[in-house]
Amino acid sequence: MAEIPVQKKTSMGWLWLLLGLIVLALLIWWIAGSNDNDEDLVTGNDVVLQDNAAGVNGGAMADAANPDTTGALTLAQITADPQQYFGRDFSGEVDVGSNLTDRGFWVEQNGNRMFALIIDQPREVPKDINAGQTLRISGGTVHDASSLDDIPGDSLNQNTRKIIADQDAILVVDEANIEILNKG
Template identity: 35%
Template structure:
């Protein structure tokens, strides 16, 4: 009898490799879609690390608000991400109290009224007394505000009569605004930081 050599056929590893690649692709797509959900569900409590207060969650600002841009009014609930002293003001816990902090000035719509912004959130500020003899507040400056009284927009009647009508109207349209003594504003960067 003749000896017949029988060799077993080796199976190709290609199906295993293709299966593993398909599984990795599926895991990647699943992780990517789950990552988008985490950003949309970020509505937890915000902790203000500068003042050790816990403030309410802040609703995101609409992408475009032509009415607010035309009138100079900003949404009262504040804007997106980031905690800070302005978030505390807009959260409402500080109504009737004084607030202090540093922020940039994006615009000055009137002689005695100006916006301050920090971490994408804005609040309107009104000067109790004129400052023009000392220094001007201009857009692009960084200011340090101290002893500003946090007021509701409905309390705008308490703004001194010497304040221009545009500042009073803008303040009355806000949920909260700041009434700042003239010695409570210090220009820390941009423009004239010392008395004229």
């Protein structure tokens, strides 16, 4: 009888299965990460003004002599008398206008608009802010446009500086304090 050598065949099927599982996990992670629309949580155009000084009524404004600094704050109030609100926190929902720069964009609310500047912080994935979007800003600060040296981050380009030069006040916002409510 003839002797037939039998050798065990090595299979690489486990490797393909492992690679398929990794690709599937990355695909699920990518889809879940890009679907961060919390539109169910949108409750209207609530705007909150808080005092930066700690310990004053838990941070809330309480100035009976000046009723404009209590309660809800709008862009109309800030643009009417910006010096009154320098250093104050601004929170609320705004629409993104046109004429965006590398670090700035126009925010609009009920026909009033103000230039907003993003604090340049290194992020893995920067916010993709475009005209027509609705944003929820939490913890933006009304800032004197004439003192740009106080703003953290890289230097501003000429286009951004030119827009800010024509403003009395700007809204300075950390990228982490911006939530995109709709893609516009």
